[in-house]
Amino acid sequence: MITKIDHVAIAVRSLATAIEVYSRALGFSEWLLEGVSEQKTRVAMHAIGDCRIELLEATAEDSPVALFIARRGEGLHHICFQVQNLDVELQRLRSAGLRLIDQTARAGAGGSRIAFLHPSSAAGVLIELAEPGTTIHSHINLD
Numbered sequence: 001m002i003t004k005i006d007h008v009a010i011a012v013r014s015l016a017t018a019i020e021v022y023s024r025a026l027g028f029s030e031w032l033l034e035g036v037s038e039q040k041t042r043v044a045m046h047a048i049g050d051c052r053i054e055l056l057e058a059t060a061e062d063s064p065v066a067l068f069i070a071r072r073g074e075g076l077h078h079i080c081f082q083v084q085n086l087d088v089e090l091q092r093l094r095s096a097g098l099r100l101i102d103q104t105a106r107a108g109a110g111g112s113r114i115a116f117l118h119p120s121s122a123a124g125v126l127i128e129l130a131e132p133g134t135t136i137h138s139h140i141n142l143d
């Protein structure tokens with residue numbers, strides 16, 4: 001069962017520029033910065049209630065975020081839904097014939113377990129499912 005939206009991730013060319021824009025336009029002034037080296041990405045996170053917005057910036061030309069922006073431009077990268085039991089959700093999605101990027105759960109940040117559903121099975125949007133660990137926070141990935 002999906003219990004809430006965990007985070008919404010947006011691919012941007014420049015974290016500094018995007019933070020400035022979101023701060024001025026929406027009053028999002030507090031950001032936590034984090035590097036995700038295995039994804040060659042830097043992330044800026046802003047909490048809204050118990051959900052958060054993540055801005056993703058590539059740190060290398062072959063970063064998944066750089067490839068995404070080259071293909072589709074800046075914009076919505078993925079939506080992460082929190083689930084109670086990821087294994088049950090993956091089985092349900094498979095049974096429904098949906099296309100999974102991750103056939104089984106893999107490790108996310110903070111002890112969470114995550115998996116991605118392919119955009120072709122979700123109206124063009126990359127969907128991340130996350131089962132919380134000790135701290136609720138996950139990372140990013142594409143393709």
Ligand code: CO
Pocket residue numbers: 007009078080128138139140141
């Ligand atoms: Co994510």
